[in-house]
Amino acid sequence: MKITIIGTGYVGLVTGACLAELGNNVVCLDIDEKKIAILNGGGIPIHEPGLDVIVANNRANGRLRFTTDVAASVEHGDVQFIAVGTPPDEDGSADLQYVLAAARNIGKTMRGFKVVIDKSTVPVGTADKVAKVIAAELKLRDAGGECGFSVVSNPEFLKEGAAVEDFMRPDRIVIGNHNDVSGLRAQAIMKQLYAPFNRNHERTFWMDVRSAEFTKYAANAMLATRISFMNELANLADRVGVDIEAVRHGIGSDPRIGHSFLYAGCGYGGSCFPKDVQALERTAREYDQNLLILRAVEEVNQQQKQVLGQKVIARFGADLTGLHFAVWGLAFKPNTDDMRAASSRVLLGELLSRGATVTVHDPVAMKEAARVFALDFAEAPEQLARISYSALPMDATVNANALIIVTEWKTYRSPDFEQLKSNLTSSVIFDGRNLFDPQDMTRLGIEYHGIGRSVLTHVE
Helix, strand or coil, X not given: CEEEEECCCHHHHHHHHXXXXXXXXXXXXXXXXXXXXXXXXXXXXXXXXXXXXXXXXXXXXXXXEEECCHHHHHHHCCEEEECCCCCECCCCCECCHHHHHHHHHHHHHCCXXXXXXXXXXXXXXXXXHHHHHHHHHHHHHCXXXXXXXXXXXXXXXXXXXXXXXXXXXXXXXXXXXXCCHHHHHHHHHHHHHCHHHCCCCCCEEEECHHHHHHHHHHHHHHHHHHHHHHHHHHHHHHHHCCCHHHHHHHHHCCCCCCCCCCCCCCCCCCCCHHHHHHHHHHHHHHCXXXXXXXXXXXXXXXXXXXXXXXXXXXXXXXXXXXXXEEEECCCCCCCCCCCCCCHHHHHHHHHHHCCCEEEEECCCCHHHHHHHHHHHCCCCHHHHCCEEECCCHHHHCCCCCEEEECCCXXXXXXXXXXXXXXXXXXXXXXXXXXXXXXXXXXXXCCEEECCCCCHHHCCC
C-alpha cells in the first residue's frame, strides 16, 4: 500500500518505519528541514531501540522515504496518517493547530479518495474538526465531487523505549470509523493495512470514531492513576513503617489488580501521561464535569517529583552549600533520551537552588539533558555552572556526599558497592526507583533511603 506519514516524531517515525518493514511504500513528511536532513543522511533524531536498523534497511530498499514536500506527500499516499504533536495549551487542552494544519494541507492538494487517519493523541471530536477542515478546502477548490475521504481514529499505544516492539506485536489495535459509505470503504482499507497483525488472532477493536479517541485518553489516565495511587501509598508506608515492595507483591498477585504500573517511585513524566491527563480534565470541564480522581492523580504526581529532594533535605539540611551529589538517570524513563517532564529536572532545580553541586550520568540522555538544563536554568547561569557530566556512572560518584538514583536503567542495578562506598564521602543512597533491597544495603554498611521502604527505621 502507498502510505503517507505526516510528522516524524516518536509516533510518526516508528509507524512509518514499521509499516515499511511490512512491505508498504511509505513517505514520511515533516516541515522541519533539519530533521528531514538528519533522516535522509542516515541519522535518527530520537533514541528508540531497534528503530535505526529498520529505518536504515527500508531507506536502502526504497520503501521508506523522507520529504518536506507537502504536495508530493499528499499525492503519494492513499492512506494519510496524521502523527504530529499535540502539545498542551496554556489551559491544559491539547493544541490541535498542527493536526488541523495537516488536514488543511491534505484538503488543498488531494486527488481521489483518501483515508485520513488521526494517529496523534487528540480529544474527542477532533475527527469531526479534521473532516470539516478538509471539506472546506475541497469546497474552495470545487473538488468535492472528485475527492472523497473518510477520517478514521487509530490511536497509538506505543511505550517509549519499546515502541518498535509494541507496533510490531500489538496487544490491541483500536480503530474508530464512520458507518457510512465512505467509512465502510475506509474500513476495508484499514483491514488490509493491518491484516499482517491479525493472522494468528484478531487484535482489532472496531468502534465509532469518538469512542476510539476517548479510549486512548482513558488508557493513559488509568495507568497514570495506578502510578500516583502507589506513590501516595508509598509515602504513607514511609510514615507507618511498611515496605511498599512487599505490599506491591501482595496486591499485584490479585488477578483483578495485576502487577503492571504498581511501582512506587519519584513520579511519572514524558510526553504522554502528563499532557493526556490534563487534556482529559480539560475536556471534562468543557462539559461541566470535574474529574476529581484525575485532578488528584496530577497533584500527587507533581508532589511526588519533590520527594527525593525532600529526603535529601531531611538528611543533609536545608542549606546544601558545599555539598556535592551524584545523580544516576536523567531521562523520564529507561531506554529513551526523552527529558519531557522528567523528575530529574525537579530534583536538580531543588538541589542547585540550595547551593549544591551535582555530577550527573545517563546512558543516552546526556546531550538532550544538557540542552534542556540550559533552558531550565537560563535565568540562573550560576546554578547551571554547578552541573557536571560524567561518561561513566561510577565516576560520577567520586567525592559525592550521596548518590541519588532517578531513572531505573538496567546498568544501575548491580553496581560495585564497595567501589561506590569508597567513592562517596558518606555512604548514603537515595533510591528514587527502589532498585535495591534495604536489608542488603544495611548489611553493606550503606545508609539507604528508598520510596516507601523505611520499615527498618520505623520506631513505635
